[in-house]
Amino acid sequence: MANDQEKEAAARASLRFVKDGQVVGLGTGSTAAFFIKLLGEQVKNGLRIRGIPTSARSRDLAMSLGIPLVTLDECQEIAVTVDGADEFDAELRLIKGGGGALLREKIVASASRQLVIVTDASKQVAVLGKFPLPVEVIPFAQALVAKRIAAMGARVSLRQDASGQTYVTDEKHFILDCAFGQIEDADGLARDLSNMPGVVEHGLFVGMASAVLMAKGNEVVELRRSE
Numbered sequence: 001m002a003n004d005q006e007k008e009a010a011a012r013a014s015l016r017f018v019k020d021g022q023v024v025g026l027g028t029g030s031t032a033a034f035f036i037k038l039l040g041e042q043v044k045n046g047l048r049i050r051g052i053p054t055s056a057r058s059r060d061l062a063m064s065l066g067i068p069l070v071t072l073d074e075c076q077e078i079a080v081t082v083d084g085a086d087e088f089d090a091e092l093r094l095i096k097g098g099g100g101a102l103l104r105e106k107i108v109a110s111a112s113r114q115l116v117i118v119t120d121a122s123k124q125v126a127v128l129g130k131f132p133l134p135v136e137v138i139p140f141a142q143a144l145v146a147k148r149i150a151a152m153g154a155r156v157s158l159r160q161d162a163s164g165q166t167y168v169t170d171e172k173h174f175i176l177d178c179a180f181g182q183i184e185d186a187d188g189l190a191r192d193l194s195n196m197p198g199v200v201e202h203g204l205f206v207g208m209a210s211a212v213l214m215a216k217g218n219e220v221v222e223l224r225r226s227e
Contacts, residue, residue: 004030006120006215007084011035013213013220014082014118020048023075025108026062027083028055028101031118035082040065052078054108055101056170072111081112086131086203087123088212092225093186097134097203100159100169106201106208114210121216129183134159134203135176141198142174148196154178173200 011034018024026036050070053059087095096102109115137145146156159167159175190204212223
């Protein structure tokens with residue numbers, strides 16, 4: 001309950017980044033869901049925005065709340081995206097993808113002037129890697145990619161859904177959850193994974209976050225990268 005209260009507090013604080021008339025990226029996950037619900041209240045009260053969701057779940061939630069939506073086909077410039085994260089460090093490098101939407105999340109983030117991350121204090125780490133790194137792969141290559149990532153020192157598992165079947169993303173790909181332990185060179189690992197044939201995208205978001213709004217108890221702290 002306290003964790004949910006912190007998530008909601010961080011999401012509420014992010015509303016100040018949203019201005020009338022903007023196109024807003026709608027993240028995926030439990031904290032992003034709080035933001036979408038709060039944004040829906042603002043829209044009901046007259047805020048004029050258009051949203052670009054990062055998953056079918058976020059799309060369905062936004063539609064249920066009456067938030068007008070557009071696609072990247074219609075608009076390629078996003079003023080601000082509000083999303084959650086599975087981990088972040090002092091340089092605001094992120095691990096994302098626990099909710100399975102990392103590909104669309106990274107695409108939307110890349111088109112955004114600002115990426116605002118909302119989270120509770122449990123997601124702050126000194127070094128990334130406590131949370132297994134999600135890597136999205138095409139089904140044809142999953143076994144080969146898993147073998148190559150395992151050779152890099154990670155424990156690799158093919159993600160399954162609640163029914164025990166292989167998890168399939170909105171774009172019909174698979175996800176490998178890769179436990180590297182402490183990731184000392186996040187930038188280098190991101191490059192290596194991006195260059196691996198069969199990898200569609202990975203959950204390392206490096207140099208993308210503009211700010212992290214971290215709720216801790218009754219306080220929401222705004223964190224930015226050191227210059």
